Amino acid sequence: MLLKLINPKKTIEIGVFTGYSLLLTALAIPDDGKILAIDVDRKTYEIGLPFIKKAGVELKIDYIESQALPVLDKLLEDQKNEGSFEFAFVDADKVNYLNYHERLMKLVKVGGVVIYDNALWGGTVTWPEEEVPEDMRESRLSFLEFNKSIAVDPRIDSSLAAFGDGITICRRIC
């Protein structure tokens, strides 16, 4: 619904896996919309690709198998890309969310929207450190830092929607 309201033609997805959220985005954006989809592992994308093809939205997707940061940095080398995206969805390595945010604040236009997945990190952002499973601690700390930083970022309006695992919705305002 949010995507239908924004109606973005130029979008980025960071973290594709088998392409579930990618397919949802591809179905929601207009016929001439495009998604630059970045993931380090193309094998998982290929599991979902037959469904994307069956849905008839493959041509909307420009898939890049890579670490996401260098792709974003490369885009920023060309000034034409600044402010050219209307929507981004981030669902990759949590330790880099702030790094993605800094780049997306340049790539996404004023008025554009960025959504970050898993902002509640299984609820652990509210737990005492000692109760958090070892394998969730590093990303939890990243989310604590990320959530604090987003809350005071003057470039955006933001809202942490507490459904699912939490999504942080940011609208660039300057």
Ligand SMILES: C[S@@+](CC[C@H](N)C(=O)[O-])C[C@H]1O[C@@H](n2cnc3c(N)ncnc32)[C@H](O)[C@@H]1O
């Ligand atoms: C939670 S999954 C994405 C799920 C997908 N967005 C969905 O909802 O269907 C996270 C993905 O991020 C990818 N990933 C992790 N670190 C990455 C990085 N540094 N750059 C690009 N992709 C990365 C992983 O390979 C994995 O496929």
